[in-house]
Amino acid sequence: MKLGVICDGISRNLEHTVNVMDEYDLEYAELQFVGDKEVGDHNAAEIREIDKLLRDRGKPVSCLSRHVFAGMTIANKPGDNLHTKHMDALKRVIEMAHIVDSPLVRIMTPKKEQILFGLNGAEKWNVAKGAWDAMLPLIAPALDVARNAGVTLVVETGNGTMVNSNYTGRKLIDDLDGKDVLKVLWDPANNCWCHETAFPNGYDEIKDGYLGHIHIKDVKVDTPRATLEVRPMGEGQLADQFAPIADALRANDYEGVISFESVYHPGNGDFEAGFRMNIDKFKAFYG
Numbered sequence: 001m002k003l004g005v006i007c008d009g010i011s012r013n014l015e016h017t018v019n020v021m022d023e024y025d026l027e028y029a030e031l032q033f034v035g036d037k038e039v040g041d042h043n044a045a046e047i048r049e050i051d052k053l054l055r056d057r058g059k060p061v062s063c064l065s066r067h068v069f070a071g072m073t074i075a076n077k078p079g080d081n082l083h084t085k086h087m088d089a090l091k092r093v094i095e096m097a098h099i100v101d102s103p104l105v106r107i108m109t110p111k112k113e114q115i116l117f118g119l120n121g122a123e124k125w126n127v128a129k130g131a132w133d134a135m136l137p138l139i140a141p142a143l144d145v146a147r148n149a150g151v152t153l154v155v156e157t158g159n160g161t162m163v164n165s166n167y168t169g170r171k172l173i174d175d176l177d178g179k180d181v182l183k184v185l186w187d188p189a190n191n192c193w194c195h196e197t198a199f200p201n202g203y204d205e206i207k208d209g210y211l212g213h214i215h216i217k218d219v220k221v222d223t224p225r226a227t228l229e230v231r232p233m234g235e236g237q238l239a240d241q242f243a244p245i246a247d248a249l250r251a252n253d254y255e256g257v258i259s260f261e262s263v264y265h266p267g268n269g270d271f272e273a274g275f276r277m278n279i280d281k282f283k284a285f286y287g
Helices: 014-023 044-056 081-100 131-149 166-175 188-194 198-206 242-251 271-286
Strands: 002-006 028-031 061-064 104-107 152-156 182-186 211-216 218-222 227-231 257-260
Touching (some): 002 014, 002 271, 014 028, 014 044, 028 257, 044 081, 061 081, 061 257, 081 131, 104 182, 104 211, 131 152, 152 211, 166 182, 166 198, 182 198, 188 198, 188 211, 188 218, 198 242, 211 271, 242 271, 257 271
Parallel strands (some): 002 028, 002 257, 028 061, 061 104, 104 152, 152 182, 182 211, 211 257
Antiparallel strands (some): 218 227
């Protein structure tokens, strides 16, 4: 399968990251922060430099991953100042995507309201009424921009966002009639927070044309204590699910990229050390 890494999980020095990628035969570069800037904030000369480095070193870009729409709430409205700021950033990222030949651009969704849907009384007493429907017109313009630009968006399943499961990711795509231009960026570790079992439950939601990109890491969540721990690969609650996920992806001829997300450190803040401790396990599952 096509393997890569979210580059700033190793270092924001892209040349150094590429050197490390070469050590472990990782081909695909996912860009989020390069230097002191998030993708979408680099100037034309910096983008040309990024593009030249990656092309010269044979590292195609898998995805440009800016935090578009992250931090918004359902109190925001289409066209307000914050929404306009995010839409402008999206357009800049898409311009960069054309230059570096990235097939995907990531978006996020606004901050999570905990209970979106309900039955048998919960719809009256517990649901954040109208929250889901209020989100849709915030995201819809992004799909129009992407269609016109000829790029595909991927919406990440985030810990604290309205889309925090494959179920809600698929529902967003269906509700926006966006399957042609919007896919799910599946982060099964993030989905642990909402207790969506990665396999088979989560995978089954998106296996039929909804899956666009994957992030892999391992975690242990303690929702009652509001605590998240990043664990070494195979030592968290996804330990018994990585292999069946990989088998299913192979069986269904998944053509996208799987990015290792290096957000573990061994207690000293050294994320590159965490990468080196875990990358062989990642490759053993997905290589």
